[in-house]
Amino acid sequence: MTAATAELLTVREVMARLRLGRSKVYDLIRSHRLMSIKIDGARRIPVDAVQDFILQQMEEAA
Incomplete structure (x- = not known):
């Protein structure tokens, strides 16, 4: 997904x-x-960014 087509989420x-x-x-x-x-x-x-955060947390927990 490119920045131009990135889906944005609310808080x-x-x-x-x-x-x-x-x-x-x-x-x-x-x-x-x-x-x-x-x-x-x-x-x-x-x-x-949410997916990256989740992956980072999983890597830190491993």
Whole structure:
């Protein structure tokens, strides 16, 4: 998937996918562990960034 066709998720959608609270998702964004962008004040997270975060967590746990 290219950047031009990347699917963007809301914080609420990421919360549901990762089963985490709002504060934790924003903490991951602030600490640069989860990449996000802002579009006119709206925070969006690429699906690829969520998948990368999950893979990174799995590698660290192994």
